[in-house]
Amino acid sequence: MGPLIVQSDRTVLLELDHPDANAARQTIGGFAELERAPEHVHTYRITRMGLWNAAAAGVTADEIISALNTYAKFAVPDTVVRTITDAIDRYGRLDIIRDAEGRLVLTADDARLLTDVANHKRVAALLTEQVDQRTWIVQEWARGQLKQELLRIGWPAEDHAGYTDGDPYEIDLNEDDWHLRPYQQQAVDSFVAGGSGVVVLPCGAGKTIVGAGAMAALSRKTLILVTNTLAAHQWRDELLRRTLLTDEQIGEYSGEAKIIAPVTIATYQMLTARRSKKYTHLSLLDAENWGLIVYDEVHLLPAPIFKLTAELQARRRLGLTATLVREDGKESDVFSLIGPKRYEAPWRDIEAQGFISPADCVEVRVEFSEDEQARYAMLADAERYHATALAEAKLDTVSELLDEHADDQTLVIGQYLDQLELVAERTGLPLITGKTPTPERERLFAAFRTGEQRALIVSKVANFSVDLPDARVAIQISGAFGSRQEEAQRLGRIIRPNSDGSRSIFYSIVVADTVDQDYALSRQRFLSEQGYSYRIVDAEDLPVQIPA
CATH class of the missing domain: 3.40.50.300 (P-loop containing nucleotide triphosphate hydrolases)
Known part of the structure; x- marks a missing residue:
């Protein structure tokens, strides 16, 4: 008799007094969202976004259903099993790639599926020519917007179209008196292997250090976007401490300075600043051939940045955050435009290791x-x-x-x-x-x-x-x-x-x-x-x- 009661409406009740409650919480946290947390019973809901993040991490429907069965007090309803199977099955059946001629194309594992999605008005506007029953050419600029539209109709696409390498730039870690912690190294490795995406770590667990590790692993010119000038200064100080970069190699683009360098730290406010309805600092995005863009506190990413990010899909993108929760409900935009969750370390796990x-x-x-x-x-x-x-x-x-x-x-x-x-x-x-x-x-x-x-x-x-x-x-x-x-x-x-x-x-x-x-x-x-x-x-x- 486990601590979970799985209901047909996809809500999951967790009995906190049960000895397996903590293990069950960690298991379902990867695909279910906590909705209510009174004293004795917590209510979760299995969401498609949670299931798709799990799928992006390689978790199968069978593994999720098995986990629920392990901790469930009663049989898992068939409707929930079907929902999980359907959601996981939808992830990755559409793929955005480069064909042999270098064109951006949308492909599907089934001709009928591709016909169905291509008939959606907002998707059709982003396609130019049908190559065969399973392939459509995509407008070059529409890579990000296409992923958004496909996600909205319930068919999240995997993006294997590759990235512009950007200009190489040697970035080495200065590990004389410190080393990446095991979970930080795992986060870096998971991000690099995935190409783009989000790393979720508790505050104080070293998200900036993960950013530095990713920069060193790729060794490319890097644009770092942060919440404010104070954060920019803290990123600069941390990079000077953790890497062999010098002060001259790190630029700041904020209300206080407009210096572009091979590693440039800019504030969201500067990118979203407008004059006469035009963004006045977008030249920053093309000022260097960036190989990596880091979004600090990605859960606070201003809505206008999503439009700009849709145009940056050829660049590797790393989102850093303590929580993927967004009060504006734009988690799906983070998923489609920054990338899926590549690594997450639960707060209590990091605490148990003594790092927070x-x-x-x-x-x-x-x-x-x-x-x-x-x-x-x-x-x-x-x-x-x-x-x-x-x-x-x-x-x-x-x-x-x-x-x-x-x-x-x-x-x-x-x-x-x-x-x-x-x-x-x-x-x-x-x-x-x-x-x-x-x-x-x-x-x-x-x-x-x-x-x-x-x-x-x-x-x-x-x-x-x-x-x-x-x-x-x-x-x-x-x-x-x-x-x-x-x-x-x-x-x-x-x-x-x-x-x-x-x-x-x-x-x-x-x-x-x-x-x-x-x-x-x-x-x-x-x-x-x-x-x-x-x-x-x-x-x-x-x-x-x-x-x-």
């Missing part, structure tokens, strides 16, 4: 005052979440937790600037927001790293691409509504291994019986899928006992 810090997640429930509750009841739905951010009990609890962790490196993280300003006014701590100049941000982060500054208040600018290795405590006081990706990124700020080996603590302060509590449950889904659980405590029960 164990973390305890605590949801602290506070209450509105009577006056606040009365005002909240009168607000429109769109205004209610902001009102919970300003609850007096939240501010009191922040102060209490800061006192409790006075000797720990602590981040107070929130969404609303007026809330963060109130906390800064009450505590006297420095506040970092999007308006904080980059030099001041870097100064404060540097002071935090050295221990000169014990605590910082940060807005969403610190959600990603901020390297703070000694941060041990995070206090989340508001967020981007029910964003799962943000929750993962914020926990990621504090799970880099602590120098003293201590556990990290992630507090989320939530106003009980409000939309704040509803959003908190949604936010926690991804981390619950990774094996983290949230203890729920009332504010009056603080402090909580954290295991050594």
Whole structure:
């Protein structure tokens, strides 16, 4: 009697109290998405995107069905078996290749299948000439868009059309005092073998190092796209440390500099900047004969970049992320335009190896005052979440937790600037927001790293691409509504291994019986899928006992 109940609507219930729950969670995580994560039973859904990512990794339908049967409490419904078999069977029956004459063509293993997809209006517009019953010539520019359209009609194509090598450029790792960890090497090898795709690793597990390893393995001119200027500076510092590249060999293309070099780090903001409805910096994409394009934090890739990426299908593409969850639902565009998931290491596995810090997640429930509750009841739905951010009990609890962790490196993280300003006014701590100049941000982060500054208040600018290795405590006081990706990124700020080996603590302060509590449950889904659980405590029960 296993821990899974597989239902005919493709939902899968996981009983957390079962001794095989963790093994079952890891098994289904590759093809099912966590939808709800209450205390005792988690609800997953088997999705086509999850099944196609599994197929891209070489997993067969028989292996998936066998895994479900191994952990299922009851027989797996025939409808689910058929769904899995059909989805896996659809992957790779269409292929995009170069023919003997060098033309870009779409081929199929079955003439009827090719006729069916070619009759779809949006697909037909990308094809030019039928060569035979199983081959159509594709417009040269349409390689990326064709993959998107085929995915939308349920027929994901494999792309074996090859890549432009790009200009060779020697990039060697500087491994005098460090080496790629085994999982990092596996990630590099899986990416290089696959050609293009996404590597999923927890925050703090060395995604930048995987990027450097891929660059060294290919040794080609490389364009690296990052979220902001601070991230660009951190990539530069890491490349200078981990490789034999010199400062002159690494360019920065951002709001602060416009230097193109054999390895160039550019911000998404620069590529999406427009004037008179035209993208003004697209020349960067053709400035060098790039052999590799790296997309940092690919789960945050701005929607306009997908259109640009559709035109870069002849270049090798590496996406790096802690989670493939996108709140805008564009996971399918990442799959078709960047590539399938080539490697993923579960957070708990990396933690068990000692490469990221164990973390305890605590949801602290506070209450509105009577006056606040009365005002909240009168607000429109769109205004209610902001009102919970300003609850007096939240501010009191922040102060209490800061006192409790006075000797720990602590981040107070929130969404609303007026809330963060109130906390800064009450505590006297420095506040970092999007308006904080980059030099001041870097100064404060540097002071935090050295221990000169014990605590910082940060807005969403610190959600990603901020390297703070000694941060041990995070206090989340508001967020981007029910964003799962943000929750993962914020926990990621504090799970880099602590120098003293201590556990990290992630507090989320939530106003009980409000939309704040509803959003908190949604936010926690991804981390619950990774094996983290949230203890729920009332504010009056603080402090909580954290295991050594």
